[in-house]
Amino acid sequence: MKHTVPLLALSLALAAAPALADDDCEAPVQKWQSRDAVMQHAAAQGWQVQRLKIDDGCYEIRGRDAQGRSFKAKLDPQTLRVVKMKLRSDDLHERERRRERNAAPVNAPIQDAVPGAVPTPAHSPVLTPGTTPRGQIE
């Protein structure tokens, strides 16, 4: 199971955006462990839980870890394995920016588009043909 996670991450990075599911976790509801179980699991890690909620099919915990660092973690509701961990540190934005810059380009179909919306012309009438805007963060 350990070695499939990096492979999964790699294939997700290579696949076009349409392949990405909306949910980060896929466990069927019958297999979910209880919120109590999550709290016990957190206590066993030495975590101080400030908030426990459900987001994108996962349990999401916001709290402080055993070292006192603020964090947000997404847990698989069946196995309680950490699917995503975000530590609040000064370096975080830099890491996230680098990761987002290196990630595959987003060319997602509009999954949350309003159904029945009137389509506008495929080409953008506002930009000079053959040009693309450029964006830069300073």
Add this chain to the structure above:
Amino acid sequence: MSTTKPLLTTLAAACALAVPALAQARQVTLTTQLKNYGGDGAYLAVYLTDPKGAYAGTLWVAGGKAKYYKHLADWNRLSAGDSKRLQGVTGASVGVGRTLKVTADLADALLDAGYEIRIDAAAEDMRDSPSEIRVPLSTAQAGKPQAGKQYIQAFSYQLK
């Protein structure tokens, strides 16, 4: 009497009518500086609306996860029919206090024609701020900074 000046005036007038087929372009640089709002990196949608308030095009979307685009609510709703709205115009979310600079070649016809530049902003666990910035796309507005209410410290644009 000189005939040059009336001729030049006529030519200038013809250009000002801005026939799109001439494909005259203006380079616009849009600068968005964020406040230190104490949160995660902001998702931003920088886009244009026409004189009727209808969606005219997307210039830039900062933030790479499509599932969060619904928090850029006005842009998401207005641009829903544009299947190419994200093509070539996405980048990373913008951290607190940072500045996003977007450069685009816009059709000259849009200038001083009732078009608006709008910016929607949002950040995780914070309130969404659709249309936080709405400024006319005009020569008069160019260079004038506009402050937003929640995420945006200052927005301005320059025309070349």
